[in-house]
Amino acid sequence: MSGFIFNIIDKINSQLIRRFVQLFFLGIVIIIGIQFYDFTAQLENGKIPDIERPPGVEAFLPISALVSLKHLFLTGKINEVHPSGLVIFILVCFSALLLKKSFCSWICPFGLLSEYLTKLNAAIFINPLKVPAWPDYLLRSVKYFLAAFFVWSIFFKMPANAVMQFIYSPYNVVADIKMLKFFTDISATALIVTIVIMLLSVIIKNFWCRYLCPYGGLLGFISLFSAGKIRRNSDSCTGCGKCDRACPSLIKISDKKIINSDECTACMKCTGVCPEQNTLELSILSRTVPVKPMAVAFILLAIFAGGITIASVSGNWHNKVTKKQYLIYMMSQGMLNNKIAIPAMRDNIKMEKMRKMMEMMNNGKP
Ligand code: SF4
Ligand code: SF4
Numbered sequence: 471m472s473g474f475i476f477n478i479i480d481k482i483n484s485q486l487i488r489r490f491v492q493l494f495f496l497g498i499v500i501i502i503g504i505q506f507y508d509f510t511a512q513l514e515n516g517k518i519p520d521i522e523r524p525p526g527v528e529a530f531l532p533i534s535a536l537v538s539l540k541h542l543f544l545t546g547k548i549n550e551v552h553p554s555g556l557v558i559f560i561l562v563c564f565s566a567l568l569l570k571k572s573f574c575s576w577i578c579p580f581g582l583l584s585e586y587l588t589k590l591n592a593a594i595f596i597n598p599l600k601v602p603a604w605p606d607y608l609l610r611s612v613k614y615f616l617a618a619f620f621v622w623s624i625f626f627k628m629p630a631n632a633v634m635q636f637i638y639s640p641y642n643v644v645a646d647i648k649m650l651k652f653f654t655d656i657s658a659t660a661l662i663v664t665i666v667i668m669l670l671s672v673i674i675k676n677f678w679c680r681y682l683c684p685y686g687g688l689l690g691f692i693s694l695f696s697a698g699k700i701r702r703n704s705d706s707c708t709g710c711g712k713c714d715r716a717c718p719s720l721i722k723i724s725d726k727k728i729i730n731s732d733e734c735t736a737c738m739k740c741t742g743v744c745p746e747q748n749t750l751e752l753s754i755l756s757r758t759v760p761v762k763p764m765a766v767a768f769i770l771l772a773i774f775a776g777g778i779t780i781a782s783v784s785g786n787w788h789n790k791v792t793k794k795q796y797l798i799y800m801m802s803q804g805m806l807n808n809k810i811a812i813p814a815m816r817d818n819i820k821m822e823k824m825r826k827m828m829e830m831m832n833n834g835k836p
Pocket of ligand 2: 702706707708709710711712713714723724743744745746749750
């Protein structure tokens, strides 16, 4: 009986379930953003914040997470500056190994924004612009070049001592605050680039996700080895082409048995529109284990909730930078409000000096 009810819910509401999960994660991001904004504002005014820094903010530091991953390989330890960034990065990569680029279409707030910009595209244009095949192919490779550049630079070109220096550098410690300032004090150039990308995303469907996002490029590569894939039963398929027309990643589904494409985000729009029973399904390892939208939602929530719980219990979720240290690091980076910043402190505090200050603080107040 419960299986029957789940089937009905899945059939009617596959996209509603996905939207609910997207909004759930968007809600978490907004809460984290508000808390982190408050934390940063107090620091900028020279105060020790009376609220905690939300560790989840490190999700927005993928390059720092890549360096942290190399640090993990080199030392066997999760660094103490941005541990949650590394944990989230590993969980996202794990989700791609299990359920394609589901992170992009089920969790990522930029993926959600991209979907709404695509809706705008459909509302504005009667004949939406279609990028011809070969420019589309060339443009799609940009995100892979960007991802490959970061992986190559960090894993193959960055020496071990540079990894250590980067992890404990003042720049990396306050990278999350710099990232927040990027949005709250956005420069004219960054604003123009953002507006251009958003406009292009209205004119060309999924412009950012399809062509430029290096995180998506990395996940696309990992997803080639994904256990979960969309599988089509060619015996019961009538070739109606509804799945092809529904796919936001423009994948030609109706002539394949298994969708191996690196562009598949496991959004399940295709499975939702297929009129034939047991014909098009997301399944893990073989067609005998179909995964319904409810199950995808549950698996993704379990991956992130489980991973974060394990990280918390093992002491690898909250970083070890104290609020006082944040204040000093912000001074060293000239990030305090001018009125209250001590000029001498803002002038290039050397890393060695910074380390000693941190040691003194840690020794003085455990
Ligand atoms: S519609 Fe189907 S094939 Fe296309 S991205 Fe979504 S799940 Fe993948
Ligand atoms: S929607 Fe279903 S029946 Fe139609 S082409 Fe796609 S897989 Fe075949």
